[in-house]
Amino acid sequence: MQQIINDVEIRGAYKKFGSNVVLGGVDLDVKQGELLTLLGPSGCGKTTTLNLIAGFIDADQGELFIKGKRMNGVPPYKRDLGMVFQTYSLFPHMTVYENLEFGLKLHKVSKADCARRIKNALETVKMTGLEERYPREMSGGQRQRVAIARALVVQPKLLLLDEPLSNLDAKLRQELRVEIKRLQKEVGVTTIFVTHDQEEALSMSDRIIVMDKGKVEQAGTPTEIYANPRSEFVFNFIGxxxxxxxxxxxxxxxxxxxxxxxxxxxxxxxxxxxxxxxxxxxxxxxxxxxxxxxxxxxxxxxxxxxxxxxxxxxxxxxxxxxxxxxxxxxxxxxxxxxxxxxxxxxxxxxxxxxxxxxxxxxxx
Structure with missing residues (x-):
């Protein structure tokens, strides 16, 4: 039997901000090469879970493993991951090319390899020819494509997406859903996607983790979550x-x-x-x-x-x-x-x- 490899494992994660318990003993696995979505209402703990994986916060209790290595206390820059935020977070004074080049320079990638990787990344997100444009000269959808390309260009082991489509109009959101799913399968990078939008989660995910009040309510494929909810909360929240x-x-x-x-x-x-x-x-x-x-x-x-x-x-x-x-x-x-x-x-x-x-x- 083929062994299932988990790229991310969280065991018994607890986190409090003041007296507010935002994670109440979370356990989850992310399989190699899958697109896993953390889904739930505001305040359910999904973004806190993502920030825990990214290294922006530490759990009060529990353990985190990425690629089999314990990551508790390891800073974000040593976790070999790419992250895309809902606000794009592009450098406004840099061109598209310079935005993508920035992370590669930090990784001490050669100039020739930088050019090759940037060319490939822009082709992947269909942004070839816009290398010299500044963020202010592009639409929201174009800026988000650049943000995704910037995350992918460093060839991370893990891609984290924090509600990247929430600031876009409905039609563009739908188009980028298709693009992100295509990119994820084409590149093969393990991806964790955070959203409160159930349609987004159902259409894009290999698996969904439904969260509420700092706990995992149910984990499963989109079909399992929708057709066989295990709790009243999941039934009411999905559909x-x-x-x-x-x-x-x-x-x-x-x-x-x-x-x-x-x-x-x-x-x-x-x-x-x-x-x-x-x-x-x-x-x-x-x-x-x-x-x-x-x-x-x-x-x-x-x-x-x-x-x-x-x-x-x-x-x-x-x-x-x-x-x-x-x-x-x-x-x-x-x-x-x-x-x-x-x-x-x-x-x-x-x-x-x-x-x-x-x-x-x-x-x-």
Whole structure:
């Protein structure tokens, strides 16, 4: 069996700023050559974790290893990494060429090798021909490409990206997502990407670490994180969701029946229980979560769907899909569908349905 090599390992990292615990015992691994994203809301500890890896701060407790070497107390300039910030951090008085040359000079790279590396780096980020421009003469997207090239040109063992796209407009952000993913695979450098943008994380990452309140909530591939969340926090933070309240009415082999507060009953697969305590008993108060895109709407349903009647309260056109808001037993149910029927209007009675396998359950 081939041994999996981890380029970064963090074991039991604790960090406090004053009385505020920002990392509460973080463990994580970054595999060789992967793009790993640290994802979570503001204050969850993702940037602190990145700064710990970079060497800008030290953990109060715990250990950090890069390429198998213990890095506690090792200064940033001895860690052989490249870093890209959201504010670009280019030297304003230097040209593109000089910005890229700066790090190479610090590494005592020969003039000929400098020229070769800079040429290759600019070709990689599609910035050839702009060597003599200053940062003020370029767009935000161009400046960010230069910042990435400057980080790559020193051929780091590790590339750290701290919300590098947050200052860009939506279209440019989407373009650079594709570019960063292409570059990372082309160069093969192990990359850690910090963001609070779930779409960014899902579209770019090999794996995602979801963080909240200084702890790792879940680690997995984008598909695992979205389709099989292990906690209520992860389900709510990644994507949209519908939440219904009820109590367990019966438990059969492989299936749980939940009675909603109005008496209507829903089916849930027994394997879809989230949270630390996954044991269920009749009478337990629970919450049910269903993704809007998993809710079918119309008049004809597959036999495995669990159908219910709703009334349309709002219809929003999103371009690639329609978002239908419908009243369902005192709750607002979100439905996402590719098209609508001509007869639908506000107040229309329609049927919705979903598979029991698409409903997640957590005990209240």
């Amino acid at each position: 949209k969701s519908n939440c219904l309240h009820g109590s367990i009415a019966s438990i059969d082999t492989g299936m749980i029946t939940v009675q909603l507060e109005n008496g209507e009953k829903l089916l849930v697969e027994a394997g879809n229980v989230m949270g630390e305590d996954r044991s269920c008993s009749i009478g337990d108060s629970v919450k049910l979560y269903i993704r809007p895109e998993k809710v079918a709407i119309g008049s004809i349903f597959d036999p495995e769907y669990d159908p219910h009647t709703v009334h349309i309260s709002q219809m929003n056109y999103l371009g690639s899909a329609w978002e239908i808001l419908a009243s369902f037993q005192g709750s607002v149910l979100q439905v996402q569908c590719p098209d609508i029927e001509p007869s639908w209007m506000i107040g229309s009675e329609v049927k919705v349905g979903w598979k029991p396998s698409d409903v997640m359950l957590i005990k209240r």
